[in-house]
Amino acid sequence: MSSAHQTEVGPLERPDLRARYRIERDKRVRPDGTDQYLEPVGRFAHFSADPYTPWVERDPVVDDVEVVIIGGGFAGLVTGARLVEAGVTDVRIVEAGGGLGGVWYWNRYPGAMCDTAAMVYLPLLEETGRVPSAKYVEAPEILAHARGIAEKYGLNDGALCSTVVRELVWDEDRSRWRVRTDRGDELRARFVTLGTGPLNRPKLPGIAGIDAFEGRCFHTSRWEYDYTGGDSSGAPMTGLADKRVGIIGTGATAVQCIPRLARDAGSLTVFQRTPSSVDVRANQPIDPEWFAALDPGWQREWLRNFATLQTGGFAEQDLVMDGWTDMAVRIRDRVIADAVAFTPKDFRQAYEAADDEKMDEIRARIDAVVSDPATAEALKPWYRQRCKRPCFHDEYLDAFNRPTVRLVDTDGRGVERIDATGAWVGGQHYELDCLILASGFEFGTPYERRSGFDPVGRGGVPLSKAWADGMVTLHGIHVHGFPNLFVIQTGHAANLISNVTHNLVEAGTTAAAVIAHARATGAVEVETSAAAQEAWVDLLEDPTTMLTYDANCTPGYYNNEGAPLGHRERLNQSRYAAGPAEYFRYIDAWRSTGRFEGLEFRPQTGKDEH
Structure with a gap:
């Protein structure tokens, strides 16, 4: 059984956890830093174009x-x-x-x-x-x-x-x-x-051969519904029913679109360099009657409340009650409980303790949702929650339980190269009909x-x-x-x-x-x-x-x-x-x-x- 599923042993002790964080970080540090990404030029110049509204000639103003x-x-x-x-x-x-x-x-x-x-x-x-x-x-x-x-x-x-x-x-x-x-x-x-x-x-991953792929390739911010079928409102992407789809990137965008791709694609291969921290979203409808009864000026009050709690301040109640305020309140309360003189060292120790608790919960949730132990292990984030953009989603982890979805964890190295028919990772070739780039923005x-x-x-x-x-x-x-x-x-x-x-x-x-x-x-x-x-x-x-x-x-x-x-x-x-x-x-x-x-x-x- 993988170490990720040794729940009877309990969470990693703090020194081991720190060491694991450093090891995982060092795997992913690259000498080229932000220069690792490519600009949307050449073959990809159309990624700067607008796929949603036809360009219409007009007279200069x-x-x-x-x-x-x-x-x-x-x-x-x-x-x-x-x-x-x-x-x-x-x-x-x-x-x-x-x-x-x-x-x-x-x-x-x-x-x-x-x-x-x-x-x-x-x-x-x-x-x-x-x-x-x-x-x-x-x-x-x-x-x-x-x-x-x-x-x-x-x-x-x-x-x-x-x-x-x-x-x-x-x-x-x-x-x-x-x-x-x-x-x-x-x-x-x-x-x-x-x-x-x-x-x-849009920025593109600097992967060797990325311009050699002969299948369909597009950036998430320039989604090609003419190829995938469906629409932004959630209609099934029937065009992908017989397609081998690959997606590069597992950040906030990918966390949101992977469940829909998993639902509709013939097969989906998720190429992961670094897993996201994915907490519970717990979405729920808003009652129009409750909303109508809010006092004038309510939104300004809610904004102040959210900003105050986000920065360790105090409020009579948490009006928003989400993952953002939850973490901030945890840190604040731990500082109050543990600090002696409220020094930077006290704050740092309290922050680390609260973050350890939260990240243990996030990793435990993966074990509880993802059925395959190896996949669950690969999906676990080994870093502090605020190191990367925190994500919140209720269907992302479940997507990896589908038989048509495959996680290819690159252990921090990323995809090695791309050729005309697919992608290479660890010496293995993955055949693809469609390659989606969830690589974010500059x-x-x-x-x-x-x-x-x-x-x-x-x-x-x-x-x-x-x-x-x-x-x-x-x-x-x-x-x-x-x-x-x-x-x-x-x-x-x-x-x-x-x-x-x-x-x-x-x-x-x-x-x-x-x-x-x-x-x-x-x-x-x-x-x-x-x-x-x-x-x-x-x-x-x-x-x-x-x-x-x-x-x-x-x-x-x-x-x-x-x-x-x-x-x-x-x-x-x-x-x-x-x-x-x-x-x-x-x-x-x-x-x-x-x-x-x-x-x-x-x-x-x-x-x-x-």
């Missing part, structure tokens, strides 16, 4: 608008909504996809859904009046909500979809941004907001590479040069040397990755407030002062508060693929010193005063605005 929003995902949508609420309606969205929705426009793979509860993940629920169908909702419902925001606030009007920005340049003479696109559009905007997101460009690569353009600010300085030594901002939103530009993101702010949309709502609300103030006071330009930006970056760079990563974590996009983090990488991923909940309180107070400290509002100085 020449226009002068108040605000151009680049990116039509939730970052752009919530910013646009807040602008409209503030009375700014001359807004135009530019979006690469054939429709608005961002990541939820692109991610239509079967089983796609969010791992964060809908009550806190779906922004502007109160404003739109939408009632989520369940605690966790699937992608079609999320996309419908995004489109509902656009409809309510009139953001579809004038939106330029299937359009990619190629140039963004500050015109100092006119205090306007010039925006040029791949459609020949030329826009002039008083303000520009960037909501391009950190996860929008993360941490330069902004201009992911977005396709490099904003050029005052004095002809590109953003890539301003950020050459690491991202510098005020509040993660404003950049010195780039007037009237607002970055809607998570970094340099709360960086609450368990609920990205909360970050976007706060950033969008802040940008709208600043723009409205500039309009009300007649300011032509608004920009962070160099001193304010420097002070903010100094706060982020405090060595006692900068984000750090466990050296024993298995490689992934959370930790720069296991490569050492230099100053630039740490700065790019840093957050407000006191944590997400405190940042949200801080930025709300900052904009509520109406003083907007750290920003300079400049009046008209005789420049030609026309």
Whole structure:
């Protein structure tokens, strides 16, 4: 019997567990780090194209608008909504996809859904009046909500979809941004907001021979339903009934689509380099009557509650009650119970004890669900839960009990090579008709590479040069040397990755407030002062508060693929010193005063605005 099933012996003792974590990590550390992944070029250039909306020729648009929003995902949508609420309606969205929705426009793979509860993940629920169908909702419902925001606030009007920005340049003479696109559009905007997101460009596994495969091959974010059959709502993929399907990747995306593939494919081979940590989801429908009885302002309360508990704070109750808050509360309570002086060492020991307990539960659940001992052993994650994106799913493990599903565990090495008819692992060849790449998106690569353009600010300085030594901002939103530009993101702010949309709502609300103030006071330009930006970056760079990563974590996009983090990488991923909940309180107070400290509002100085 494998060691994974020696339940009568009990869990591994802590020293042995630490050693196992290190061994598993060392298997997976690669010298090429993030360079191991390939860009979607050459044979795979079509992965950057849109399989969902036909490209339609149109005449170029020449226009002068108040605000151009680049990116039509939730970052752009919530910013646009807040602008409209503030009375700014001359807004135009530019979006690469054939429709608005961002990541939820692109991610239509079967089983796609969010791992964060809908009550806190779906922004502007109160404003739109939408009632989520369940605690966790699937992608079609999320996309419908995004489109509902656009409809309510009139953001579809004038939106330029299937359009990619190629140039963004500050015109100092006119205090306007010039925006040029791949459609020949030329826009002039008083303000520009960037909501391009950190996860929008597919990355491909750097496996030898990947371009030699002669069967069907596609990325999960560009799902080819014309081949598989079915649709994003869950209809059976009848086109796969007689196909030998392989999938590379076992991260959050694969965890969601593998159960549907297991259901429909003639056979499914799952190639695994590192198993995911998969906890219980326990999804359940939302009672419309209960939802209707919630007091006004309920979503703001839920957001604060979630952020507070996520950062070790206290609340009278856990409103969300999910895997994210469960782990945070466990750590907090263990610190209180075990700590003597609340030193970093006390916290670390309490954190490790709570995490050991949680990961023992996750590994035990695999034993309880997966019938084959060898498969169960291979599916067990040997690392801390927060080393990689935690997953929550109730059907993933069961999929491996199907006779048509085969797990090929590569013991951390990955697929060796691909040829015309399949993949090689450990000297064994696996014949495939279809190869699906669940390899995720670029993360941490330069902004201009992911977005396709490099904003050029005052004095002809590109953003890539301003950020050459690491991202510098005020509040993660404003950049010195780039007037009237607002970055809607998570970094340099709360960086609450368990609920990205909360970050976007706060950033969008802040940008709208600043723009409205500039309009009300007649300011032509608004920009962070160099001193304010420097002070903010100094706060982020405090060595006692900068984000750090466990050296024993298995490689992934959370930790720069296991490569050492230099100053630039740490700065790019840093957050407000006191944590997400405190940042949200801080930025709300900052904009509520109406003083907007750290920003300079400049009046008209005789420049030609026309």
